[in-house]
Amino acid sequence: MNRVNASVTRRESAADLTDGQRMNIGQASKRSGVSAKMIRHYESIGLFEAAARTGSGYRVFTSADVHTLRFIRHARDLGFTVDEIRHLVALWRDESRASADVKALATRHIADLEGRIEQLQGMVRTLKHLADCCEGDHRPDCPILDDLASPHRR
Amino acid sequence: MNRVNASVTRRESAADLTDGQRMNIGQASKRSGVSAKMIRHYESIGLFEAAARTGSGYRVFTSADVHTLRFIRHARDLGFTVDEIRHLVALWRDESRASADVKALATRHIADLEGRIEQLQGMVRTLKHLADCCEGDHRPDCPILDDLASPHRR
DNA sequence: GTTGACCTTCCCATGATGGGAAGGTTTATA
DNA sequence: TATAAACCTTCCCATCATGGGAAGGTCAAC
Numbered sequence: 496m497n498r499v500n501a502s503v504t505r506r507e508s509a510a511d512l513t514d515g516q517r518m519n520i521g522q523a524s525k526r527s528g529v530s531a532k533m534i535r536h537y538e539s540i541g542l543f544e545a546a547a548r549t550g551s552g553y554r555v556f557t558s559a560d561v562h563t564l565r566f567i568r569h570a571r572d573l574g575f576t577v578d579e580i581r582h583l584v585a586l587w588r589d590e591s592r593a594s595a596d597v598k599a600l601a602t603r604h605i606a607d608l609e610g611r612i613e614q615l616q617g618m619v620r621t622l623k624h625l626a627d628c629c630e631g632d633h634r635p636d637c638p639i640l641d642d643l644a645s646p647h648r649r
Numbered sequence: 650m651n652r653v654n655a656s657v658t659r660r661e662s663a664a665d666l667t668d669g670q671r672m673n674i675g676q677a678s679k680r681s682g683v684s685a686k687m688i689r690h691y692e693s694i695g696l697f698e699a700a701a702r703t704g705s706g707y708r709v710f711t712s713a714d715v716h717t718l719r720f721i722r723h724a725r726d727l728g729f730t731v732d733e734i735r736h737l738v739a740l741w742r743d744e745s746r747a748s749a750d751v752k753a754l755a756t757r758h759i760a761d762l763e764g765r766i767e768q769l770q771g772m773v774r775t776l777k778h779l780a781d782c783c784e785g786d787h788r789p790d791c792p793i794l795d796d797l798a799s800p801h802r803r
Numbered sequence: 804g805t806t807g808a809c810c811t812t813c814c815c816a817t818g819a820t821g822g823g824a825a826g827g828t829t830t831a832t833a
Numbered sequence: 834t835a836t837a838a839a840c841c842t843t844c845c846c847a848t849c850a851t852g853g854g855a856a857g858g859t860c861a862a863c
Contacts, residue, residue: 595786597791634748635748706812707809
């Protein structure tokens with residue numbers, strides 16, 4: 496019965512405690528910006544190493560765990576996939592990594608993002624052109640629909 | 650036993666027949682560019698009105714069906730969601746539509762796409778900056794990882 | 804009359820995320 | 834001390850558009 500954590504008060508004010516060493520998932524979520532749902536999910540897919548548990552099964556998080564979760568969230572915010580993040584975390588933990596490896600990963604990801612951007616921009620270009628040609632009035636004639644209905648677009 | 654369709658030959662060459670009035674899902678797929686899988690799916694969610702069936706249960710498609718499927722594919726190619734396409738198809742079929750309605754839908758979609766583009770561009774900007782600051786050599790020091798690990802990014 | 808291409812339905816998977824149910828634990832409060 | 838409120842747990846389902854694959858029926862051609 497490793498009852499830890501009994502000291503951390505629940506329902507602390509929005510101004511967080513900054514010292515607490517061990518906390519429940521709710522606190523870890525609040526501090527890391529990763530939802531409790533996603534923390535459990537990341538654990539289940541092995542992206543985040545399962546934290547300790549209390550005797551009653553509650554997860555116990557340290558500030559190091561929160562640090563890791565923040566890292567993960569930041570990477571997600573930059574659009575990295577979970578697999579890429581797995582890789583990034585491994586590099587982060589590897590004291591003897593080569594920064595070239597990180598950079599390569601980032602560069603590949605940039606190219607990926609740029610590809611997606613171009614795809615979307617192509618759609619926007621076409622749509623803007625069509626919308627510009629559309630009167631947008633009460634009449635039914637519409638080059639947008641005409642284009643969608645034409646047999647061989649683009 | 651409404652056995653239709655017995656005339657359309659299977660396995661016609663890549664140069665399609667251009668006249669065939671009634672065809673199976675494979676042909677309809679080939680001609681519309683929508684996979685058979687997706688045709689069935691669109692039918693199941695009510696986006697595409699179920700085609701007729703032969704006595705043995707095979708779907709029977711007309712060239713009008715193919716026309717509709719192409720419309721749907723074109724709309725998908727422009728990034729419209731299925732719900733938007735539902736709307737577009739309704740407008741397309743509605744002889745007394747106002748082109749303003751189509752244009753409004755398109756404009757909203759353009760805004761949506763532009764929002765997504767900006768999001769991705771933000772990621773690219775940040776990543777490029779970080780990558781530019783990274784030596785990319787054999788040493789472990791890496792501003793990319795430092796940034797991801799920093800408590801308060803951006 | 805068998806072969807092979809085609810069709811059917813049904814279930815499962817993707818990726819990242821969330822909703823919600825059913826039920827156990829902890830803390831605060833009357 | 835009893836109970837309510839807040840928190841935690843696991844499990845299942847849903848999203849969105851798409852595809853894989855199994856099990857089994859149909860059809861045309863040799």
